[in-house]
Amino acid sequence: MSSVADAHAADHHDHGPAKGIGRWLFTTNHKDIGTMYLVFSFAMFLAGGAMAMIIRAELFQPGLQMVEPAFFNQMTTMHGLVMIFGAVMPAFVGLANWMIPLMVGAPDMALPRMNNWSFWLLVTGSLILMSTLFMDGGAPNFGWTAYAPLSTTYGPDSTTFFIFSVHILGISSIMGAINVIATIINMRAPGMTLMKMPMFVWTWLITAFLLIAVLPVLAGAVTMLLMDIHFGTAFFDAAGGGDPVLYQHIFWFFGHPEVYILILPAFGIISQIIPTFSRKPLFGYTSMVYATAAIAILSFLVWSHHMFTVGLPLPGELFFMYATMIIAVPTGVKIFNWITTMFRGSISFETPMLFAIGFVVLFTVGGLSGVMLAIAPADFQYHDTYFVVAHFHYVLIPGAIYGIFASVYYWLPKWSGRMYSEALGKAHFWLSFIGLNIAFFPMHFLGLAGMPRRYADYPIQFANFNQVSTIGAFLFGASQLLLVFIVYRAVKNGPKADAKPWEGAEGLEWTVPSPAPYHTFEQPPRVD
Amino acid sequence: MSSNQSYYVPESSIWPIVGSIGMFLTFFGLSTLLVNQSNGDPTTTAWVVFTIGALVLIYMITGWLRDVIRESRAGLYDAQMDRSFRQGMSWFIFSEVAFFAALFGSLFYIRFFAVPWLGGEGAKGTANMLWEGFQAQWPLLSNPDNSQFAGPDSVIGPWGLPLLNTLILVTSSITLTLSHKALKYDKRKQTIYWLAATVALGAIFLFFQIEEYIEAYSHLNLTLDSGIYGSIFFLMTGFHGLHVLLGGIILFVVLMRLIKGHFSAHDHFGYEAGAWYWHFVDVVWIMLFVFVYVI
Ligand code: HEM
Ligand SMILES: [Cu+2]
Numbered sequence: 001m002s003s004v005a006d007a008h009a010a011d012h013h014d015h016g017p018a019k020g021i022g023r024w025l026f027t028t029n030h031k032d033i034g035t036m037y038l039v040f041s042f043a044m045f046l047a048g049g050a051m052a053m054i055i056r057a058e059l060f061q062p063g064l065q066m067v068e069p070a071f072f073n074q075m076t077t078m079h080g081l082v083m084i085f086g087a088v089m090p091a092f093v094g095l096a097n098w099m100i101p102l103m104v105g106a107p108d109m110a111l112p113r114m115n116n117w118s119f120w121l122l123v124t125g126s127l128i129l130m131s132t133l134f135m136d137g138g139a140p141n142f143g144w145t146a147y148a149p150l151s152t153t154y155g156p157d158s159t160t161f162f163i164f165s166v167h168i169l170g171i172s173s174i175m176g177a178i179n180v181i182a183t184i185i186n187m188r189a190p191g192m193t194l195m196k197m198p199m200f201v202w203t204w205l206i207t208a209f210l211l212i213a214v215l216p217v218l219a220g221a222v223t224m225l226l227m228d229i230h231f232g233t234a235f236f237d238a239a240g241g242g243d244p245v246l247y248q249h250i251f252w253f254f255g256h257p258e259v260y261i262l263i264l265p266a267f268g269i270i271s272q273i274i275p276t277f278s279r280k281p282l283f284g285y286t287s288m289v290y291a292t293a294a295i296a297i298l299s300f301l302v303w304s305h306h307m308f309t310v311g312l313p314l315p316g317e318l319f320f321m322y323a324t325m326i327i328a329v330p331t332g333v334k335i336f337n338w339i340t341t342m343f344r345g346s347i348s349f350e351t352p353m354l355f356a357i358g359f360v361v362l363f364t365v366g367g368l369s370g371v372m373l374a375i376a377p378a379d380f381q382y383h384d385t386y387f388v389v390a391h392f393h394y395v396l397i398p399g400a401i402y403g404i405f406a407s408v409y410y411w412l413p414k415w416s417g418r419m420y421s422e423a424l425g426k427a428h429f430w431l432s433f434i435g436l437n438i439a440f441f442p443m444h445f446l447g448l449a450g451m452p453r454r455y456a457d458y459p460i461q462f463a464n465f466n467q468v469s470t471i472g473a474f475l476f477g478a479s480q481l482l483l484v485f486i487v488y489r490a491v492k493n494g495p496k497a498d499a500k501p502w503e504g505a506e507g508l509e510w511t512v513p514s515p516a517p518y519h520t521f522e523q524p525p526r527v528d
Numbered sequence: 529m530s531s532n533q534s535y536y537v538p539e540s541s542i543w544p545i546v547g548s549i550g551m552f553l554t555f556f557g558l559s560t561l562l563v564n565q566s567n568g569d570p571t572t573t574a575w576v577v578f579t580i581g582a583l584v585l586i587y588m589i590t591g592w593l594r595d596v597i598r599e600s601r602a603g604l605y606d607a608q609m610d611r612s613f614r615q616g617m618s619w620f621i622f623s624e625v626a627f628f629a630a631l632f633g634s635l636f637y638i639r640f641f642a643v644p645w646l647g648g649e650g651a652k653g654t655a656n657m658l659w660e661g662f663q664a665q666w667p668l669l670s671n672p673d674n675s676q677f678a679g680p681d682s683v684i685g686p687w688g689l690p691l692l693n694t695l696i697l698v699t700s701s702i703t704l705t706l707s708h709k710a711l712k713y714d715k716r717k718q719t720i721y722w723l724a725a726t727v728a729l730g731a732i733f734l735f736f737q738i739e740e741y742i743e744a745y746s747h748l749n750l751t752l753d754s755g756i757y758g759s760i761f762f763l764m765t766g767f768h769g770l771h772v773l774l775g776g777i778i779l780f781v782v783l784m785r786l787i788k789g790h791f792s793a794h795d796h797f798g799y800e801a802g803a804w805y806w807h808f809v810d811v812v813w814i815m816l817f818v819f820v821y822v823i
Contacts, residue, residue, distance in 0.1 A: 018540060026540035108537045110612035113592070117544035124552045128559075157563045164555040174623050182615035186608060187535070212623045220630035227763065230562045232753030235634070235763075238658060240677035241668045241756035243642035250630055313651060522534045 016518045025120075028112035030097045031516065033119050035415070037094025038408075040119075042484075044086030044126065045401075049477050051079035056439075056473040062460050072456035073141035078133065080144030081162075084262065085169050086126050088400045092265040093118070093176045095407055096204050098415060100180060102509040102516060103198045105189025105525045110182035118176040125168035132158035132165075143454055145255070148236035148247040152228045159229060163222045170215040177211035180204055189508070191527035195289070198507055199282065202289050203268030206296045210257045210264075213300075218254040221247060245310055252303035260299045263363075263395065264292060266403025267334060270356050272507070273410055274338050277353035278345025279504040284337040291330035291337075298327045308379045317376045324374035328367065335364055350502070351425030355406035358433055359398055366394030369444065384454075387447025393440045397476075405432075405483070412490060413497030417515030420490035428486060431479035438472025536604045543592040550588050553581025593781075597798075601790070610797055617801040621808050624771070628812050631764050635819060638756055639666055646672055671755035680750035680758055686821035689740050693733050694817045697772075700729035701810045704779075704803055714793040716786070723783050726806070730776040737769050764820055768812055775809045778802040 017023045017032065024036060054075050058066045067075070097115065101108055109115045132139040135158045142150035142159075151159055184197070184205045197205075224247070227233040234240025236247045275282045282288065304312055304320040312320070338360050347353070369391040373379050382388060405428075413419055442465035447453075451462045458466065500510040508527070512520050557578030564571045599605065605613075641652075647664025648656035656662060659672035671677040684690060707722030741762075744750040750758050782802045785791065791799050 022540070025545045026542055028538050028540055107535050111616055112537050113541045113544060114616070116541065117547055120544050120548035121551060124548045127552065128556060131556075157567070160559045160563050161556070164559050168551055168555060174620075178616050178619045178623075181619055182612045186611045186615055212619055213626050216623045216627035217630040220627055220634070224634070224763070226562075227752070227759065230566055232751075233759035233763070234671070234677050234753075234756045235759050237677075238642075238646060238655070239673035240671050240753075240759070241643055241646065242638065242759065243645075246634060246637050246642060249637060250634060253630070253633070311652065 026116070028108070028116055029518065030101050030109045030112070030115065031415075031518065033109075033115050034094045034097030034099075036119050037090050037097060037122070040123065040126075041087050041089075041091035041094060044082055044090070046480070047130075048079050048082035048087055049480060051075045051082065052473065053477050055079060056470040058456055059458070059466050060470040061467070062458055062463050064457055067456070069456040070138060070141065073143075073454065074133070074139040076454050077140045077143055078129075081129060081140075082126075083396075084144065084258075085166075086129070088262050088396070088404070089173060090122055091404045092204075092207070092262075092400075093122075093173070093180075095200075095265065095269070095404070095411075096176075096180050099407075099411065099509060100183055100201055100204060101187070102414075102512065102520060103201050103507055104184060104187060104192055105508050105521045105527065106183055106187035107519065107522045107524075109179050110187055111179050114175050115179050118172045118179065121168055121172035121175070125165045125172060128161055128165040128168065132161050135161070145248075145251055146222070146225065147251070148225060148228065148244045151225055152236060155229065160226065163226045166222050167219055170219050173211050174215050177208035177215075180208040181212075184208075189521065189524040189527050195286070196527065198268075199271035199285070199288055200265070200268035203264045203271075203292055206292050207261050207264045210261050210296055210299070214254040214257040214261075217250060218258075221250040221254065224250075245307070248307050248310060249303070252306045253300075255306065256303045257296075257299045259392075259395070260295060262400045263403075264296070266359070266400050267292065269403045269407045269410075270338060270359050273352045273356040273406055274341050274360075275506070276410075276502050276504045277350060277356070278342045278347050280341055280345040281506075282337070283340040283343075284333070287333055288337055291333040294330040295327060298323065298330070302327065305374055305376075305379070308376045309383045321374055321376040325371060328371055331367055335360060335367075350409075351420070351422060351429055352406045352410035354426065354429040355402045355409065358429065359402045359406065362394055362398030362402070362436070366391055366396075366399065369394065382447060384452055385447035386443040386451045386453055389453050390440050390443035390447060393443070397436055397440070408483075408487070410502070411509075412487065413501040414509060414512075414514050414516055416491045416494070417497055417513075418490050418494035419497045419501065420486050420494055424482065424486045424489075428479055428482045431482065432476055435472050435474075435476030435479055439469050439476050440472070442466075442469045442472075536599070536606070536609055538595075538599070541592075541595065543588050543595070546584060546591070547588040550581050550584030553577050554585060555581070557581050597785070597790070600798075613797050613801070617804060621804060624808065628764075628767070628815075631760075631767065632815065632819065635760050635764065638760060643668060643756070667757045668755055669757075677753060677755040678749070680744075680748055680754045682748050683750055683757060683761070684740055684744060684748070684821065686817065689736050690817055690821045693736050694813065696729050696733045696736070697810050697813050700726045700733070701807055703729065704806055708799070708803055711786075711791065711796060711799065712793055720783065720786050723779065723786065727776055727779050727783060730772055730779070730806075734769060734772055734776070737765065737772075761820060764816055768809070768816055771809045771812070775802070775806045778805060 017029065018026070024032065027033060054067060055072065058064070058072055097109065100106075135156075137156035137158060139158055140146070140151070140156065140162045142155060146162070184201055188197070224233070224235040228235055228237065234242040236242050236244045238244070271282055271288060302320055302324045304316055305324045308317060308320070349357075369387070373382055373388065373391060409420060409425055446462055446465050446469075449462065451458055497514045499513050501514065508521075508525060509516075511525065557574050557576075557580075561571050561574035561578055564574055643666065644650070644664045645652040645655045646659065646662055647653070649664065662672045663670065667680075667683045669679045669682070671679045703722045704726045707719050707726065710716075710718035710722060750761070752758055752762050779802045782799050785798065
């Protein structure tokens with residue numbers, strides 16, 4: 001090693017984190033930033049969860065008990081927005097920050113200062129979004145989709161703040177995605193060829209591409225809302241030659257790829273965890289990569305399956321129906337590969353693996369109800385009912401959220417150097433699993449029977465299933481507090497973890513000590 | 529040696545947090561401003577917050593760039609860092625492409641679906657029941673409900689100022705390429721002259737664009753609230769104009785740096801990033817010229 005390099009390294013890297021609050025405000029370290037993302041997204045998860053509890057409490061009985069219908073509508077809207085933009089997306093970015101450099105053998109993210117800005121813009125955008133709850137006229141109340149004219153002609157004043165918060169959150173995510181791509185393309189250790197990358201890295205590479213491709217489209221959509229509200233334009237007003245349906249097209253051109261943004265990183269996580277605890281390499285790695293890419297490309301061609309009932313021309317209905325069903329093929333490939341990886345493995349059921357198996361089983365339930373919704377004539381019946389709410393919670397909670405939970409248990413030893421309590425972890429899994437199914441399975445029946453979503457009240461015949469659902473929702477909600485306790489206890493005084501706490505685990509992240517030192521891989525490792 | 533040198537990770541930086549505070553003030557101020565204006569409430573405080581926010585953002589951008597330029601000139605960046613910057617800039621431009629694609633998609637949807645349906649065309653022509661007798665045409669001079677949206681008297685024809693502006697922007701891309709060539713051969717004087725010409729052409733473009741807007745507003749009744757043609761016309765040309773402004777500012781900063789002696793024949797990423805951006809803005813204009821003005 002040359003002396004210039006030595007001097008240079010000594011100049012910049014020979015010490016740990018800065019002291020005090022400045023460490024977090026000014027940091028350029030991917031581990032610090034990853035931690036901030038994870039903590040922040042978990043706080044938002046609890047906030048969004050509290051809103052869900054308000055929704056479910058109100059729906060415990062028919063009639064109006066707790067909240068005004070106007071406030072109920074704000075809760076459904078903010079719950080959706082907070083969960084998607086505040087909880088799930090940032091949690092995945094946090095995981096990317098922590099793990100991608102460790103997994104590809106890079107010293108940090110490619111653009112460390114911009115990385116910090118991505119995080120603090122997330123906080124900025126979330127603050128503006130949350131502040132709408134305290135404004136005259138209340139928070140946005142038109143659903144997270146912000147359809148015109150609900151959001152234009154009939155929206156509250158806070159809609160303008162909502163629009164700009166979406167812009168800021170979008171900028172934050174785009175910068176985060178650019179950083180992920182640049183890191184993966186440019187910072188891999190020598191010998192880490194593309195087809196040797198861990199699946200989590202692959203799925204994030206594809207997710208980042210989706211983010212950069214569709215968030216600007218969302219920005220365009222909400223910009224047009226802003227113009228219609230304040231500058232008298234007629235984009236979504238047929239009286240001036242525009243079309244409210246145009247908004248839906250633009251929104252869902254963003255929205256469908258967005259749902260894959262919410263799930264692909266979880267696919268990657270599950271593809272890391274199942275091989276570890278099955279003590280077998282991932283079955284069909286190459287097909288996994290191609291299936292992920294295929295899903296991403298197809299996701300641009302199916303957006304109107306959210307709009308079957310809006311009055312599409314018949315060829316449109318047919319095209320979007322068949323295109324949507326085709327996505328089930330690469331998704332099926334993945335499920336098949338996960339199950340085949342487990343087949344004849346010597347499986348052990350630590351908490352990450354439980355969540356991974358829960359993922360495979362319950363995500364498949366959500367995937368199947370998705371295929372039902374894809375059938376255009378059937379969707380005329382299901383559209384905007386609780387069947388849809390059941391469907392997307394089955395893909396979001398056992399999908400995205402279980403993926404995140406699984407990764408927290410799986411990598412917590414690496415992050416903190418300490419083990420969580422396996423008994424408590426299992427309790428968390430089973431309580432969540434039971435609560436989730438009690439909460440959301442009855443919603444299928446409610447939806448099939450015709451109960452519409454986004455209403456504070458319902459006819460008496462829906463009461464029984466709703467009561468069951470609310471009980472399950474509170475069980476699920478309460479068991480998340482257990483997660484806070486488990487993580488807190490582990491980090492405070494859990495038993496020390498080895499560099500590689502899982503005997504079946506593979507990958508560069510397990511070659512560094514636990515907890516991972518502040519700076520890792522300053523000299524790239526060799527991969528062969 | 530360079531393979532042994534480790535990737536430069538800045539120790540820490542105040543700029544991201546300053547930038548976030550700036551963004552908060554700017555957009556909280558701007559939202560308040562717009563809402564109060566629409567409601568007829570006083571807007572002074574909102575203006576103040578907005579202005580402070582914008583100033584903080586400018587402070588952040590200059591400070592951040594100064595740090596990066598200082599580090600770059602101190603030789604802290606290696607070839608790998610250069611590739612990271614290139615990746616970053618390319619994907620940023622890709623995101624801009626996606627943004628404009630959404631706008632073009634909206635234009636096509638309105639022209640080929642929304643307006644014809646309102647005019648009674650095809651199976652969806654039942655929409656004509658809303659405003660019976662409404663005639664679909666493009667550009668749309670008479671709106672479905674002219675009492676709500678008074679249509680424009682006429683629109684900007686393509687063969688006057690817009691054609692001139694097209695020639696100006698295309699020329700500016702050529703002068704920029706000449707400047708870049710000169711830089712690669714280390715002919716600094718020519719580099720500077722051609723780049724100055726590029727920036728000047730950009731400024732002239734913007735000047736004519738403003739002229740065109742004034743003409744539209746004062747003589748043609750073509751305004752933001754004159755129905756869908758005015759909406760989409762100003763949205764697309766307006767965002768393009770903002771991008772010309774941004775690209776022009778980037779190139780101007782690059783010009784100043786060249787005059788100060790920055791950049792070399794082999795090492796001039798900042799210059800190239802600005803050039804990529806400028807060519808991108810040029811291509812968008814050509815698309816606009818064809819699809820908004822001509823066709
Ligand atoms: C604690 C667990 C949760 C419960 C009990 C819950 C409950 C609900 C309910 C009852 C609704 C429907 C409200 C209505 O239409 O009247 C809803 C909507 C929604 N939820 Fe959840 N939810 C939970 C977690 C999540 C998570 C983790 C996500 C996302 C990752 C999520 C995303 C959404 C979205 C996008 C909507 C649609 C909002 C809208 O209609 O605009 N939820 N939730
Ligand atoms: Cu979809």
